[in-house]
Amino acid sequence: xxxxxxxxxxxxxxxxxxxxxxxxxxxxxxxxxxxxxxxxxxxxxxxxxxxxxxxxxxxxxxxxxxxxxxxxxxxxxxxxxxxxxxxxxxxxxxxxxxxxxxxxxxxxxxxxxxxxxxxxxxxxxxxxxxxxxxxxxxxxxxxxxxxxxxxxxxxxxxxxxxxxxxxxxxxxxxxxxxxxx
Numbered sequence: 001x002x003x004x005x006x007x008x009x010x011x012x013x014x015x016x017x018x019x020x021x022x023x024x025x026x027x028x029x030x031x032x033x034x035x036x037x038x039x040x041x042x043x044x045x046x047x048x049x050x051x052x053x054x055x056x057x058x059x060x061x062x063x064x065x066x067x068x069x070x071x072x073x074x075x076x077x078x079x080x081x082x083x084x085x086x087x088x089x090x091x092x093x094x095x096x097x098x099x100x101x102x103x104x105x106x107x108x109x110x111x112x113x114x115x116x117x118x119x120x121x122x123x124x125x126x127x128x129x130x131x132x133x134x135x136x137x138x139x140x141x142x143x144x145x146x147x148x149x150x151x152x153x154x155x156x157x158x159x160x161x162x163x164x165x166x167x168x169x170x171x172x173x174x175x176x177x178x179x180x181x
Contacts, residue, residue, distance in 0.1 A: 036060030
């Protein structure tokens with residue numbers, strides 16, 4: 001169940017997307033992904049900044065938990081991280097209003113942080129680093145599940161995109177080969 005009245009409001013469109021994901025039976029991490037994406041967009045637009053891509057992701061996940069997405073606490077990480085996740089989850093279940101002063105202070109602090117931390121290069125580096133921590137079996141399982149749950153239209157679109165990417169990469173590697181001759 002979503003409790004959106006007590007959060008430092010994510011965009012209405014984000015809330016709707018998360019609700020739609022839930023109605024479609026998608027996982028909690030997919031629902032939370034909408035909040036992370038929203039956070040990244042806010043930083044790119046310059047509404048505020050973040051110290052690193054990890055901080056942007058953490059803020060998005062925190063917002064998701066506070067909005068009522070049933071996202072479990074991370075298995076790995078320190079006690080402080082698990083405590084914060086539990087605190088956010090508890091806040092998501094209560095109807096207590098957020099302190100305006102505290103919300104304002106949070107945004108003002110984030111405005112002092114850089115906005116280039118969520119560039120496509122920085123996010124790509126973060127994703128690769130996160131993927132490296134997972135086992136080959138785990139990554140393979142995730143890919144197979146993604147292919148299974150996509151459906152024919154989306155699978156076809158993904159295959160076409162992959163073919164375009166391969167063609168582009170092949171083209172650039174051919175250029176590199178010719179530039180040294």
